[in-house]
Amino acid sequence: MGLVLGIVSLALLVFQLLLIARAVLDWSIVLAGPSAPGGVRSKLIAAVWRVTEPVLAPVRRALPPLRFGGVGIDLAFIVVFLGIILLRAILGRLY
Numbered sequence: 001m002g003l004v005l006g007i008v009s010l011a012l013l014v015f016q017l018l019l020i021a022r023a024v025l026d027w028s029i030v031l032a033g034p035s036a037p038g039g040v041r042s043k044l045i046a047a048v049w050r051v052t053e054p055v056l057a058p059v060r061r062a063l064p065p066l067r068f069g070g071v072g073i074d075l076a077f078i079v080v081f082l083g084i085i086l087l088r089a090i091l092g093r094l095y
Helices: 002-032 040-062 075-094
Strands: 066-068 071-073
Touching: 002 040, 002 075, 040 075
Parallel strands: none
Antiparallel strands: 066 071
């Protein structure tokens, strides 16, 4: 049972790191502008998006982004990220 919990915890950690990568890549678009089609950054963004969006999209439908003028805060990202932290803490107690 401990091996299974360890693998699940590792998978959650990897997903958490992918969420951080998504945030950094999203900010790179804001700060550096759009990436060139076929470029390394473009491929990284597409890969990270493909992995994280299936988890974020349903949460985003339930919790739409908060709008403050021209700024939007993605609550789905925050909820999923905090949910992973909570799940990993629970798994850590069980493990």
